Structure formats: C-alpha cells, structure tokens
Amino acid sequence: MIAEIGHYALVLALGLALIQSVVPMVGARLRDDTLMGVGGPTALAQFAFVAVSFTALTACYVGSDFSVTNVFENSHSAMPLVYKFTSVWGNHEGSMLLWVLILALFGALVAAFGTNLPATLKANVLAVQSWIAAAFYFFILMTSNPFLRQAQTPFEGRDLNPILQDLGLAIHPPLLYLGYVGFSISFSFAIAALVEGRIDAAWARWVRPWTLMAWMCLTVGIAMGSYWAYYELGWGGFWFWDPVENASLMPWLAGTALLHSAVVMEKRNALKVWTILLAILTFSLSLIGTFLVRSGVLTSVHTFASDPTRGVFILMILVLFIGGALALYAWRAPVLKQGGLFAPISREGALVFNNLFLTAACATVFVGTLYPLALEALTGEKISVGAPFFNLTFGPLFVPLLLVVPLGPLMPWKRGDLLGVAQRLIGAAAFALVVIAVTFAATSGGPVLAPFGIGLAAFVMAGAVTDFIERTGLLRVPFATALTRARGLPRSAFGTMLAHSGLGISALGIVCASTWGVEQIVSLKPNAAVSLRSYDLTFDGMVTRQGPNYSETIAKFTVRQGGAVIGIMEPAKRTFPARQSSTTEAALLTRGASQLYLSLGDPADDGSVAVRLYHKPLVLLIWLGAVVMFLGGGLSLSDRRLRIGAPKPAAKPAMQPAE
C-alpha cells in the first residue's frame, strides 16, 4: 500500500508540474495575475507530493518491504537502521527520486521566499523550474520507477553494495545533489530573463544567493566524496580524475565562475550576456554530470545496474534542455542591453580573468572526460585519460588563477592601478618568497616545483589577510579604529577572505600530500615491525569480529613514535555474505593535519598479511580548505544585503526605498 501511495504521489507531482510549466508562463505573457499566481501554490504542492513519494520509499526501506523490487535489490533486514535510510538513494531509482525531491524543494523555496520578485519573473522562473521537474518525473516513471512490486515476496533482500554501507552515503549524495540541482535555479532565472528579454542588476542580486547556496553545497559535497573515496577505496588517493569525479568538478568550476561574474553584474551592471550564458552552462554541466553517472556509459562505484533505455532518455532530456537553452540564448541574448564600461585593469577585469581561466580549466576537464567517450563512439577505440593529462592541462591553467586571487579583492572597480595593488601585496609576496626559500632549504634535493606550489598557496592565504588589513587599516590606524572598521565591513567581504583562504588551504594540502606522501607495501607476519617516517608499527595479530550483516578480519597494529605508544590502528577486511563481496576498511591515525593510513591486502596461508602503509602530510587540509570555503560562502549568504533581498528593479529608481 505504501509503495502505491508513493507511486501515485509522484504521478500527481508530474500532473502539477505540467500545469506549472505552462500556466504561469502564459500568465506572464498576458500579464494576468491570477494565471501567474498559479505557480506558487503548485510549486509548494509539487514539493509536498514528491516529499510524500520519497517518504513512502523510505518507509518501504525502513520496514524492509521486499515485495518492492527496489528494496529487495538494495536492502537487507540485518542492515543497521541508518543504512536502511541511506540505501534509499544508494541505488539508481532512489537517487533519481532524491534528485527530483531537491529540485522540487528549490522550486518551493523560490515560491515561498521569492515574495519580492517581480510577478512575471517569478512566474517564468517557476515555469522553467517545472519543465525540468516534469522531464525528470517522466524519466523516473517511465524508466526508473522505484515503486515496482514483484509477484513473489522474497524472504530476504540482496543487501546494499558494501562499499556504500558507510556514513559517507548519508552525506555525500544529498550535498552533491543540493549543489547540482541548486544550479537549476540560476538556470531557470537565466531562461526567464531571456524569455522576458530584460535583465538588470537586481536580477543578479536575486540569483546570487541561490548560486552561492548551490556552490557551497557542491563544494563540501565534492570534498566529502573525495574524503570518502580516500578512506573507503583503500588506495590512499584523494582525487583520481575519474570521469565521475570530473562530472562534479565541471559544474563546480563553472559555478565558481558564475558566482564571480554575477558580482560584476550586480555591482557594475556589466557582463550580463556572459553571466546568462554561464548560468545556462553551469546547469547544463550538472545535467551532463547526471547523464554520465546515471546512464551507465561509465563504470564506477556510482553506476548501479544500467539499462540502455535510461541512457537514451537522459540523453534526450540533455539535448532538449541544453540545446533549447542555447538556442534561446542565441536568439534572445542580443536583445539584452549591454552596460557598465570598465578598463582591463580593474576589479571587473580581475573577475573576467577569473572567469576566463575557470572556464578554460573547465573546458580541459570537459575534453578529458568526454574525449574517450566520443572516440569510442566514433572509432570504437578505447582509451583512458588519466591524471597525467589533467596535470598537464588543468594544472597550468590553475596556477595563474591562484596568482591573481589576491589581486582581485584589492583592485578598485572600474579603473585600477596594477602598481598600487602590487605595492599593497608586497608583504604577502615577501611572505610567499620566504616560505618558498624555507621549503627549499628544508627539502633540499626534493621536487623542484613543490616549494613553488606551497609558496603559491601561502600567497593566496596571505592575500586574504592583506585584504583584511587593507580594509580595516590595521597596522596603520589605532587598533580601536581598525576594530570599528572591521565591524562595519559587510559580511560578504569576510566571506570572500574566508573562501579565498580556504582555496589556499586546500592547495597547500594538495601539494603537500601529493609530493611528500610516502607509501610502502609490505607483507607482515604477526609480531613483525615496520617503520614509516618517524612511526614504528608492530603487527599484533589478526582478530575476527562479527558485524550486523558482515564478518570482519581485523589486523591490530600498535603505533609508536620515539618509543611511546601513540595509538592502535585496526585496518580490516569485511566480508558481506549477502552479496558475497568484501570491502577494505582503512585505518587512519590523525596527527595534526597529517594522517597515517593503513589498508589491508590479502592474508597469505602462512599467517602473514599484505599491508599498504601511507603517511600523508597535511592531507586533512585539502578537505578543511573546502569546509573553510563553505563557511566563507555561508558568511556571504548571511550578509544583510542578500538576506533582505534585492531592491526594486532599476526601471523604477524613484520607488527605491531608502534602506
């Protein structure tokens, strides 16, 4: 019964979406308030019905209703309760349901909080949002219905893929989808602006908080996925340049560019046409990401059972939306009025630089990800494009970007003075040079490029500090004055500083962990010892333990440093009888921001066991940096200007309230 309710609710949501995708837009055309007003309530009701549908599926999972095929294939009655919840989206059908749930949520948020939007814009945005929703409801109902029953109820389920039985599944997909799908709002705003043929600075102010929210979620979503892969896959790597990872990186790069170009548009009324294009491209890349991951063209832990009709269906959605949006753009963009002049050396110029390099970097990732697919489709030749390709393309494009990050915020709008800005950054540059020199001295004979990488990261972080000092006048004016000025600074200024320093922190972690990480693979007998850097490990022996739906073999290690015991590490192998598969559970020992990482290989007949040991210096900074970026975004989002919403459109400046 519950499954049928869920199915029915989804059909009703589709019906509502179809109404919402037409009526408000017709209303906006005819300037009919009643028709336009339809959008809000339908968006809220749509969300309510999808929520009912999602809850129903969750109930089926929690209640282990194996008569539902989807539950049977991905759940097990002995699974811990938390995994019964998370396995709702640990499969293709359920994850698509989560996708539309978040899509409907964003539609409802616009309906609920977009009270100060002009009526026509709101109606158009909600209609476009509903086109996307309708397409995906169709997709789920036609090809990926999670509520299908099977004739005979099996006694036990087939269990969730063991790799997914982890808390990471509770956090990573929802955050990633909040990011992916969050960009649908900027897309809808862009299409609505093109349909109306009118766009102004206020538009950018409405779009920014949504983009920022999506970007924040995507940032931590990617970071969380990276950390999950790091500890779960047992290879000790944090980024593999796997097509599925690239699929999430591309919208992030485009979204970051969009975030910055929207600033130019809001503050200076320039780059309008470009911002619209970026908004379209960002969500298009999200859709492409969904296609790559969901269609089964790639093999990865993200690919569940694949069915060719699904791939074709998503491809059709993709072609329809991306093609349609770009065609609309080509037709209507010339209508939009250009505005806001600026000199090449200016804050705008710096942000254009940011946009150019971010999109170029995004394009290289796009080529590297899709070229193998295209080549296979055209010639049948199978190739793999891996880390070497991206190190040669993405790397060189990201270095100039990082170099300019500290310059941007110090540059004045309209017309800047490169020399003046450079002078203000002398302190930061000197700091970076000292860091490079010290690193060189400390690692003499080591890699040549790494100290420069660290210097670059230091420059980015010092640049954020310089920004703060410059804005408050710290060190120049009395401390109390600086404090008052700091209080007076808008929160978004602090958000920028925080997010930029987060970038520096991540860069530092990436350079350190990938340059000075050490790896050792050994075969150990019980009571044998092994050392890695300053750590001495003794293998105390193997223990077996029974988990709720698995049995695990644990290798116990005592870790000593300078003779003193600093911890016990227990890497394990888990065997899941339901799927007859096993996973490797790495053991991590955190010392400051560095980690000691142990992962088990196969035990041999003579009682010895293969072990992979890694020491990863400062590896935690990679993800910490992402969290700092998230906090920076949050601080910016809480800025009063964004919270109180946008002023009335520029068309009626006289009506603007004196705020």
Place this chain on the structure above:
Amino acid sequence: MTRKQRRLVLIGSSLGVLALAAVLVLSALKDSIVFFNSPTDVVEKNVQPGSRIRLGGLVKPGSLQRGDQLAVRFEVTDGNRAIAVSYQGILPDLFREGQGVIAEGMLDTGGGFKADSVLAKHDENYMPKEVADALKKQGHWKDDAGKKK
C-alpha cells in the same frame, strides 16, 4: 580607451586563453592517453613492448600464482588468447579468478605484461564495461567467423 578597444582587449585575451587551453589539451592528448586492448588486440595490432596500454579481460581460472614480496602472476584472457601478467602489490578487493580485470602497464620483450596497476572496477555483474565489450566482440567474432570474416 574607447569602447571598441576595450572590447577588442577582452575578446583578444579570451581567445588567447582559449588558444592556450587548446594547445595544452592537444599536447597532453598526444602523450598521456592510454589505449585499452584485449589480449587479441595486443596480437592483432602488434602492440610494441614499452608502450603503455590497458590490458583487459578475464582472469584465467587457476592461473593466479603468488610469489615472494607480494609478487603475483596471473593470466588475462578473452577466450581467444591469453597474456601472462606480472604485478607486485596488493590486488583490489574485487579481483577474482574468472572475473573481469583491467591491468595497466607495458608489454615486456618476452611477450608477457608487466602491470603497475590492476583495476577491478565494475558494476554488480563483476565486469568492467570495456572488458564486457571486448568479450562480446570476441564472442561475436567466433560466432560469425564463418559468415562475416
């Protein structure tokens, strides 16, 4: 600067960055891509020792041998031909005899394959997509051998 000049600077620098990206991509594509081959491909295409490839197929049942220092040897087959692979390290969790595997490395002069990484990344049917395609190709080739070729 006039509006026109500013626009020229903007367009010029955009094209410059795009050209830079294109050059980077093209040069990287020349050197850093790895071709996927089945054991039959290796023979038919006459892959030279020393060039980096991905070798995919099934782990031949009964062929796995473990040596000292985590050295392993196994054979990769596509039902038509088999190539002996040597590897030193820990095999992935999903590595099993009779199931799909991809080894990345180079052919040595003796006709064997020296792998520096072994992947067993696959869906729940225990088959990497590339390997499944390669096997289908082989199966197809065998079925229709008399008719088509």
